[in-house]
Amino acid sequence: MSKHISVDVAIIGSGTAGLAAWRTARAHTDSVVMIESGPYGTTCARVGCMPSKLLIAAADSAHQVRQAPGFGIHPGTLRIDGQEVMARIKAERDRFVGFVLDSVASIPDEHKIIGHARFKDEHTLLVDEHTEVAAKTVVIATGSRPTYPDAWQSLGDRLLVNDDVFEWDSLPASLAVFGPGVIGLELGQALHRLGIKVWMFGVGGQVGPFTDPEVMDYAGHHLRQEFFLDADADVQRMERRGEQVEIDFCNAAGVTERIVVDYVIAATGRRPNVDQLGLDALDIERDDKGGPVVDPCTLQTSLAHIFVAGDASNQLPLLHEANAQGRIAGDNAGRFPEVRAGLRHSTLSVVFTDPQMAMVGASYRELERRYGNNGGIAIGQSGFENQGRSRVMRRNLGLLRLYGEPGSGLFLGAEMMAPDAEHLAHLLAWAHQSRMTVAQMLTMPFYHPVVEEGLRTALRDLHARLRQGPAMGDRCMECGVGD
Known part of the structure; x- marks a missing residue:
């Protein structure tokens, strides 16, 4: 040295x-x-x-x-x-x-x-x-x-990671994305909307960051209406052929199908x-x-x-x-050697698909482990198909699920696919970090007409399921003219 x-x-x-x-x-x-x-x-x-x-x-x-x-x-x-x-x-x-x-x-x-x-x-x-x-x-x-399987190295420069996409000078005609997680879904949907033929493959059925099966099923169903998505794919062969890649996979009908793509994007984790x-x-x-x-x-x-x-x-x-x-x-x-515990914020993550996805506070899976899966938590939800502001914008897709603690009424967490989920998630993260109860959250102002009224609907549903408020009445008041 x-x-x-x-x-x-x-x-x-x-x-x-x-x-x-x-x-x-x-x-x-x-x-x-x-x-x-x-x-x-x-x-x-x-x-x-x-x-x-x-x-x-x-x-x-x-x-x-x-x-x-x-x-x-x-x-x-x-x-x-x-x-x-x-x-x-x-x-x-x-x-x-x-x-x-x-x-x-x-x-x-x-x-x-x-x-x-x-x-x-x-x-x-x-x-x-x-x-x-x-x-x-x-x-x-x-x-x-x-990171991706070592065997994929045989694809040479036809194999990309997300970093490589941003060095393109133009857009290819077709590609296969492996990994319908956060990175894969953001890139896959965006490239599809830019006119690229996209096939997306996953393993084990996981879609996005979700742990709540109802939100994950909703997201998977919606995304499959827009582009090819098999979250539990049976890929039988993947080989380079010249400047393209051949992929054989078993389709939903149980029949082997072959596709040829310009690139394979590995979004299989980091x-x-x-x-x-x-x-x-x-x-x-x-x-x-x-x-x-x-x-x-x-x-x-x-x-x-x-x-x-x-x-x-x-x-x-x-x-x-x-x-x-x-x-x-x-x-x-x-x-050092004096060490202090730092402030750790409530969990907040957003996926910029359309509709956006978000996770706040404790996940459904965490709460299952903590409270048990036999009714240990209360769950309130709202959909956005008939939510007023969402219909005005023709962006009326989404499902929001909120989790609360029986007895205390504390807001514990949320998983969602919703229009403007980035904004809903911030409100919820602030409430979670402030250790607010659902009842306290419902005292906050909600303007009309805004997407946030869908959050109020889910809070009212959760409040009722916590047995701390009245049962939900006419939901038309929630999606239309408000209170």
Whole structure:
């Protein structure tokens, strides 16, 4: 090693969690370095939430043109220019990345090290072959990467992960998406609406993030009306043929069907980037996937001076969670050995399909484990087919399910597929974090006509099922003129 340095805090990774850790650690000490092995710029800005939402916005625009005749509006022939679509996505993506790069550039060069870090021992990091870093505390914020079966490597450049989509110069004619989870559904529906022939395959029947079988069944049924979706597919063969991929699968009729696509997109999950950090050099407790076990409140590992934040912690792979975890980990690393439990927000996740999907608070599966599946919780629900504002917009699809605790009347969580679910979910997350009861939530104002009236309907239904309010009366009052 040509260089040896000693610091109070070493942060591995400069993504959302790493940058947040940097800011909070610096409040305690100026002896902080940030180590990065790849290009600067967060996953969210480069290949995640921002470019995907740009793609979805283009797809929504095309969809609205197709839906216009339902309002008596008849536009001309729809033409989607794939080169223009991708040019805007990349230009705006680069703008968002630029903001991150500006933030990184504001960090003095002496606090940044370029190279791949690995542990030599509990307090020493080796960065490539050029720098040895002795650190009192370490924050691992290395993010995650897409994962898929090794056998798929035979598809070569016909196999893509979601990151690759945002490097296209134009749009292909056809593709198969494997994995109807958050990433797969967002990309699959958007690309379908941009005129690409899409087949989507899953394993085990899972659709989206849902654990509530009724919401998941509703979502699966709705999405299958729009594009091919088999959430429990029997794929028999997948081989590259020239510049395309042949796929044989057993269809709903039990007959083997063959399709030929330009690309296969693997949206089959992500894995934390901790496998190349030299963890074998540490006596650290690991989970069943080989990653460090992490305290969710302090972000500490079993080695008290080592913290893990963001996607690398294998908790919730969401930007706002990565930012919160980075702040907690950086604060504790900076103030070590004094460590504090950080504020953890109520769970809030949104999938930007149409209708949107969202999860708030405790999931149906968590509540089953906690309360039992024999009526331990109360469930209220509302549909959006006849909800007033939703029908006005011709976006009247969706199902919202709310969970409450008998006796206390506490609001416990929600799962939904609904128009503007991103806004409904925020209201519910605030209520959940404030530990509001259903009765208290019903004292809040609801304007008319708004989609949020559908939330009020579900709250009234839940209130009644908790036996703390009257049974639901004329639901027409809920979907039409209001109270």
